[in-house]
Amino acid sequence: MSGSSAALQPPADAVKPVRHPDAPAPGELLGAHYGGCFGCGGDQPHGLHLEARAGEGVRITAEFTVQAAHQGAPGLAHGGVLATALDETLGSLNWLLRTVAVTGRLETDFLRPVPVGTTLHLEAEVVAVAGRKIYSTATGRVGGPDGPVAVRADALFVEVKIDHFAQHGRPQEIRAAMEDPDQMRRARAFEVNP
Numbered sequence: 001m002s003g004s005s006a007a008l009q010p011p012a013d014a015v016k017p018v019r020h021p022d023a024p025a026p027g028e029l030l031g032a033h034y035g036g037c038f039g040c041g042g043d044q045p046h047g048l049h050l051e052a053r054a055g056e057g058v059r060i061t062a063e064f065t066v067q068a069a070h071q072g073a074p075g076l077a078h079g080g081v082l083a084t085a086l087d088e089t090l091g092s093l094n095w096l097l098r099t100v101a102v103t104g105r106l107e108t109d110f111l112r113p114v115p116v117g118t119t120l121h122l123e124a125e126v127v128a129v130a131g132r133k134i135y136s137t138a139t140g141r142v143g144g145p146d147g148p149v150a151v152r153a154d155a156l157f158v159e160v161k162i163d164h165f166a167q168h169g170r171p172q173e174i175r176a177a178m179e180d181p182d183q184m185r186r187a188r189a190f191e192v193n194p
């Protein structure tokens with residue numbers, strides 16, 4: 001059984017998402033939004049090291065290969081790790097909208113077990129926007145980009161000001177991020193949102 005709850009149905013006044021004119025070109029690798037991110041950062045030895053690419057419209061594709069550190073049952077990916085892969089891919093859609101947003105709700109269906117060593121082929125798309133609310137959906141396939149769907153998710157992201165992170169993050173990581181010119185450049189690119 002699958003299907004998202006009423007909380008993830010876009011309201012009647014929702015509109016179609018609009019790709020930002022400065023969004024990365026289709027096919028372009030996005031790179032990590034933060035080196036310490038468990039989903040995409042290069043500084044996390046046991047992280048997912050998920051690599052996301054801009055697609056057409058407001059779509060993203062991504063890949064993640066399940067490592068031994070990601071097991072739940074013997075030889076199988078942990079469900080929470082698979083949810084992280086979906087969450088990270090959905091979060092990457094914000095690059096195409098040039099909006100800073102965080103996950104408010106994530107509903108996941110686990111349809112097939114995913115063994116260690118498997119590459120999960122992820123695809124995500126924004127389906128609607130209503131004010132600060134961004135409604136999106138994602139799938140993760142195994143055996144190739146056209147293989148069977150192993151996991152899927154629907155999500156609601158909520159737009160926040162960049163201050164959200166400075167207000168709530170642990171001071172030492174916030175300080176380090178603010179001292180990193182690359183990190184600040186990425187954050188500023190999102191602030192200039194018409």
Ligand SMILES: CCCCCCCC(=O)SCCNC(=O)CCNC(=O)[C@H](O)C(C)(C)COP(=O)(O)OP(=O)(O)OC[C@H]1O[C@@H](n2cnc3c(N)ncnc32)[C@H](O)[C@@H]1OP(=O)(O)O
Pocket residue numbers: 007033039087088091092094100101102103104105131132133156158160
């Ligand atoms: C930089 C990008 C990184 C991407 C990394 C991958 C994504 C992540 O994992 S992000 C980390 C996980 N998420 C978080 O930490 C978020 C924690 N939550 C929060 O900070 C807040 O609850 C937040 C910002 C989502 C909403 O709070 P706030 O800004 O006060 O807005 P609020 O007024 O409550 O909600 C705004 C709208 O969203 C709706 N909404 C908020 N949360 C939910 C929810 N869980 N379910 C349904 N609707 C919701 C509200 O009903 C409201 O709707 P309406 O405008 O119609 O009344």
